[in-house]
Amino acid sequence: MTANPAHRCNYLTRIDQLAQLSDRERKSLEPVAERFAFRCNDYYLSLIDWDDPNDPIRRAVVPHVQELDEWGRLDPSDEETYTVMPGLEHKYPSTVLLLVSNVCEGICRYCFRKRVFIRPQWEYLRDAPAAMAYIADHPEITNVLLTGGDPLTLPTSTLADIVERLRRIEHVQIIRIGSRTPAFHPHRILEDATLTDMIRQHSTADKRIYVMTHFIHPRELTDVAVTAVEVLQRAGAITANQMPLIRGVNDDPETLAALLMKLSFIGDVPYYVFQCRPAVxxxxxxxxxxxxxxxxxxxxxxxSGLAKRLRYVMSHASGKIEMLGRLSDRMYFRYHRAANDADSGRILAFVSNPEACWLDDYAEMIPEHPANLPYRSHGPE
Known part of the structure; x- marks a missing residue:
């Protein structure tokens, strides 16, 4: 499929712009929209079956009154603890996270960084030279993840400047761009040759650029979205997909399996399934x-094996924790990567709690269980 050079996305930022909703629905959603930002575009909204009130694409982007249920925190993974300067987080020795944008093509209702849209001037990188100096002064940093917001909402010239600065730092081997744009606005990729030129220039044989896509449902993998992924791959990017498990969107095995299969077919490797973070x-x-x-x-x-390489993890304040599964009345976890590197690979055992949505909900660790003894069962990965 070729891109339509005349394509333009129209953005909606108010509930009253959703003509498909009844007056009663719009009225009921006004308090939600006052508290949490709404943003989407006509391309993504066209994927919704408006005759289905439980449509999964609708659920992903259209506000819901249940968002007002009291629950969670604005910073559920305590990112502030690891923030060195506004927009730069350094949690694991080898990896730095740069929040380079405070805008997304569409705002997912389950977003764990709602604070970025509530206080946008606080939560993104404003001093790129200082960030580069910090990275240059830390030779242990080999990976830099560009996120936000969405880096691909930036003008390509701005994004290219960040990538070029990082490429001047010898010890930075991998640059990752985390983006939902291939799902929300694939034409942005198809119609901007300067973006693919930038990737082609800076994704080299020994220092790759990774694009971490964020497809959450098989219907997002439209022909144009698949073509956008292919364009990124042909430019030299390695693509991998990470997504949260979202109730009413992809929380049944058949839907999730269909998504994993399609991702493996197009070479967008299934990487992580995240536990939805307990954000407000x-x-x-x-x-x-x-x-x-x-x-x-x-x-x-x-x-198949190529579609099941993903891990089911949570981004906890103490590290990235893999959920291994339940055996009898025990639930097992493993630190895939710990903020305290000595804990990386350590397995934890808790008394089962079917209502638990986060590690902190497991009140009873089993102290005599071998998994909880102070040594590592496996080395860090």
């Missing part, structure tokens, strides 16, 4: 951990 407003979108484990494992049982 996210209760209605969250699947309990133990139910999530069962959904993920059932989905994996339906697909």
């Amino acid at each position: 407003g996210n209760k209605a979108y969250t699947v309990p951990i133990e139910a999530g484990c069962e959904i993920v494992e059932q989905a994996k049982s339906r697909v």
Whole structure:
């Protein structure tokens, strides 16, 4: 499929612009929109079946009254703890995260960084030279993740300047661009040759650029979205997909399996399935951990090895924790990467809690269990 050079996305930022909603629905959603920002475009909204009130694409972007349920925190993973300067987080020795944008093509209702849109002037990188100096002064940093917001909402010249600065730092090997743009606005990729030129220039044989896509449902993988992924790959980017498990969107094994299969078919490697973070407003979108484990494992049982390479993880304040599963009345976890590197690879065992949505909900660790003894069962990965 070729891009239509005349394509233009129209953006909606107010609930009253959603003509498909009844007056009563719009009225009921006004308090939600006053608290949490709404933004989407006509391309993504065209994927919704408006005759289905439970349509998964609708659920992903159209506000819901349940977002007002009291639950969660604005910073559920304590990113502030690891913030060196506005927009720069350094949690793991080898990896730095740069929040380079405070804008997204569309705002997902389950977003864990709602604070970026509530206080946009605080939460993104404003001093790029200082950030580059910090990275240059830390030779242990080999990976830099560009996120936000969405880096691909930036003008390509701005993004290219950041990438070029990073490429001047010898020890930075991998640049990752985390983006939902391939799902929300694939024409942005197809119609901007300067973007693919930038990737082609800076994604080299020994220092790759990774584009971390964020497809959450098979219907997002339209012909034009698949073509956008292919364009990024042909330019030299390695693509991998990470997504949260979202209630009412992809929380059944058949839907999740269909997504994993399609991602493997197009070479967009399934990388992580995240536990939905307990951010303010996210209760209605969250699947309990133990139910999530069962959904993920059932989905994996339906697909080939190339589609099941993902891990089911949570981005906890103490590290990235993999949910291994439940055995009898025990629930097992493993530190895939710990903020305290000595804990990386350590396995944890807790008494099962089917209602738990976060590690902190497991009140009873099993002290005599070998997994909880102060040594590592496996080395860090």
